[in-house]
Amino acid sequence: MVFLSLLAISWIFLLIQYATASVTVYGLTGAIAPTDTASASTSAASPAYTGQAAFNTIVLTAPALPNPAPATQFGLQLQNSAQNVVGLSIQQSGAFYGFSIEMSVVTQVSQYPPSLSACATAVLTSPIRLSSRYQFARTFINPPFLNLMSLITQRAGRVNIRVGGNTQETAVLVDSLPDGLAIQKDKVDSSNPTETPTLIFTAEIIYMLANVSQLVNTKWYLGVPMNDTANLRLQIAEAAESILGNNLLGLQLGNEPDLYSGHGHRPPTYSPFDYFGEFSVVVQAIQDNSNIPIRNNLIAPSVATGPWIPEDVWNTGFIPAYTNSLGALAVEHYPDDNCAAAFPDAGFGPPKDPQTVFQNYLTHTSGINIVQPYLNSSLIAQQSGKPFLMFETNSASCGGFPGVSDSFGAALWALDYGLQMAYSNFSGALLHVGGADDTYNPFTPPPTNETGFHQWTIGPTFYSVLAMSETLGNTNTSQLVDLQANGNNEFTPAYAVYEGGSLARLALFNFITDPSGANDYTVSISIGGGDTGQPNGTPAQVSVKYLLAPSVAEKENITWAGQTLGAMFKADGRLQGSEQVQTVTCDQNANTCDVKVPAPGFALVFLTDNALQESNPQSTMTFSTSSVTRTINTATVDPAVLATSNGQNGQVRAGLGSTSKGSVNAARAAIIVPSIATLLALLAGLSILGVLSRTTS
Structure with missing residues (x-):
């Protein structure tokens, strides 16, 4: 008892600094024990938001009426009957529109970002893995993210998400990181105009994706690095196939290879034939790797249609040479860019005026013009028996245009663009989700230090995905x-x-x-x-x-x-x-x-x-948080959800990242502090059963 008392006193000194910590105790059956609510407070007004691109308040002027106006x-x-309809598309899925999440921000959109000021934490993971450091899984999945995905799956049957992007090229899977981090950034690639950091992550990221799939019918594409084919890093493929199983749709091998040279990752002479040869090296390595049993699910070439067009790759003999390894053919495209404004020192020239470009997104011609260069490739894909995917797209690269990419006009544009792709025999398209410095996000969590009093921000293009899923339905037989x-x-x-x-x-x-x-x-x-x-x-x-x-x-x-x-x-x-x-x-x-x-x-x-x-589900599964340390913008959880799926896996999750300019520092781990209830248990010499899920504010 003397030892326990001394231990309790030491904890009390810590509590002097963190007096408002609270603990949720999960019993061995997953039931929720009473919670310390001392941290709730209504004595001060909510802090004012200081502003980031994803949360800008710029409102543009709607373009003038066309002259002449269309007939009313x-x-x-x-x-x-479709039997005699000319020009019908191939059969499409209601899950045609999915999301592309930049690998470095995946913890921001699918996990609660714990910090000393993050106050509402949900534990919605299943106990499929124990962390070697803490002896239990510590992944927190954002209930708003699950709710959004549930809206799509209830209408489309499932939702497809790609985790990758520029940051996949520098990603390294390791056994563990200091302080229990799941992901951290090493350094900025100064040769890349988007300042992409090197990512180091653990398999816990992939387990997190698997946990999402257990809660909502989510399927994943994962990016595999191709930046150094002399020293391949295929551990992510090994882990993905082992952990995700049937929830893994495919592995994207290489991201925008036609931009490798411009980003300083290959010599200026790098050509489609060079890419063809490097692709062969990786394919052979996969064939020789017994830890990668599925070998026909690669997604490529994912060109940005910049220096190269898809035909430049097809003309190398790419498809017949690798047909047994390819699960789908893919391209990536943004119809415009805001790079000059996002990176003023990178030599992009004068920035574009969002008001001037706004009208470009407000016609049917926009989607037609974007899709037209790919009509030949979609036909080639059909003839080759491969799906053709728009693997990453949105209104404008380098984060989009404020006032345009986050407007109702963008919602109409994205919906029309998506339907035009479906009509043109793409088999799917993924709207890109970046960090807080991007205006085009379909959804954005609040900044890390504002999770206690702010909820999520839903971009207009999420409504596009919602409407698209209902337009196509869930029978997988829709033709447009x-x-x-x-x-x-x-x-x-x-x-x-x-x-x-x-x-x-x-x-x-x-x-x-x-x-x-x-x-x-x-x-x-x-x-x-x-x-x-x-x-x-x-x-x-x-x-x-x-x-x-x-x-x-x-x-x-x-x-x-x-x-x-x-x-x-x-x-x-x-x-x-x-x-x-x-x-x-x-x-x-x-x-x-x-x-x-x-x-x-x-x-x-x-x-x-x-x-x-x-297209009209009678009910939708929803998720919400159990930990309440603020009285503003908090939700409650159905105890049965935790009891039946994940009630014994509470723990703070650290490690956030972003590819956005100005957000390149690795995140810090949160400090775990016990509650008064824990001290009383120690003083009494009691053994606390279960796992502690802690939130600090």
């Missing part, structure tokens, strides 16, 4: 056709979606901003009849969901079917408000159904009850 009344004559609506007007595009061979949905866009309502348009839909050779097929009524905002320049007041994910710093990943599905009565005698599309807006028209039910 037009018709669409459709066939109910661009209807070239309204005289092929670039401001009012439309797509028909056939599912299982029958007409199921219509996707209608209006890129114009006009608060007067004068440029809202009404489309008269007719199914069958006329000279189609099919009987009248217009239903008695249709259902419509709208993606709406007051202006294309709007950043926060965005709704999907009347629901929103919340304003900046106010999202927990769950839709807020009541869902609003409009019912439109049709005139079956005239074989017409009139649907209105506001300016601006997107309308998803469900032509059958089955299509609506498929």
Whole structure:
């Protein structure tokens, strides 16, 4: 008892510095024990936010009305059966749109970032691995991230995520890191204009991904480094196949090899034939590695369509030479860049004016022009029996344009762009997620030191992914056709979606901003009849969901079917408000159904009850936190969730990273401090059962 008392006294001295620490104790059955709530306080106002690019408040002016304006009344004559429809796409999945997460920020978007000021911590991992340092898994998965992924999986069946990017090229998998870190950055690559750091990480990152998949149906692409083929680092492939199993979709071997030379990673003479030879070295090493049993899931060449075009790689004989190793063919593309503003000393020239480029994203022509250079490659991929992927994309490289990439206009653009890719026979596309210095993120967690009083920020493009998943449904049989609506007007595009061979949905866009309502348009839909050779097929009524905002320049007041994910710093990943599905009565005698599309807006028209039910989940699994140390912006957890999946794995997680300029220092580990309850247990000489999950504020 003397020893225990001395030990308790030593802890009391520590508590003088950290008096507001609290502990959640998990019993051996996963039940939640009473929590020390002494740290809750309402005596001070929430600190003011100081500002980062992902949270900028720049609002641009919506472009002027086009002159001439498109017609506000037009018709669409459709066939109910896909049998005679010309130009239909290949069959598509509702999970067509997924996410590409920069490897260095994966802990920020999928883990709680623990720090001395992080106050709400959730433990939502399963006990599939014990950490050699602490003897239990210490991964914290962000409930808002799980909620967002759950929204997609409930509609699309699953969500596909790639972890990689520029930082995968310098990534090194190690057995352990000091202080229990899972990931840290070594140094900045000064030869790279984006200042990409070297990443060092442990297998706990991959276990974290596996834990996410256990909670939400998530599949992963993982990046494998190719920066040094003389000293290959294939440990990430070994660990990924072993840990992720069927949740691993593929391994991206090399990221944007056509930019290797420009980034100083290869000689100026580096060519597609050089890449062909280096790819052979890695393929052979994988074939010789018994720890990599799956050898046909490589994703390549992932060119940026900069110095090289995909055909430069195809012309080397790449596909037939490596067909047995390739799981999919991939490219990466951004239609513009904001590099001059992001890196003013890197020689990119004068920065571009976001207001000037804004209008470039607000037409159907944008998506068509982006996709056009890849039409030949998508055909080659089909002929080769390979999926063709847009592996990384977003509005503009180097973080996007403030006021453009985070506007409602970007949501309409990304949705139209995604549908155009699907129509053009891509098999999937991944919207990139960067750090807090990027404006184009579909979702962004709060800065590390603001997690106690701020929640997440949902970018407008997340609504694009949500609407895309409902447009395509979850049967994996959807086929699209661009209807070239309204005289092929670039401001009012439309797509028909056939599912299982029958007409199921219509996707209608209006890129114009006009608060007067004068440029809202009404489309008269007719199914069958006329000279189609099919009987009248217009239903008695249709259902419509709208993606709406007051202006294309709007950043926060965005709704999907009347629901929103919340304003900046106010999202927990769950839709807020009541869902609003409009019912439109049709005139079956005239074989017409009139649907209105506001300016601006997107309308998803469900032509059958089955299509609506498929895209309208009755309930969505949600996740929330149990530790409450603030009274602002906190949520609660269902104890059954922890008890049945992960109630015995609480521990603080450290180690954050970012590829964004100005955020290149390795994060520090948090300090673990016991609560008063722990001291009392020590003084009494009791043994505390279970695992301690601690949050500090």
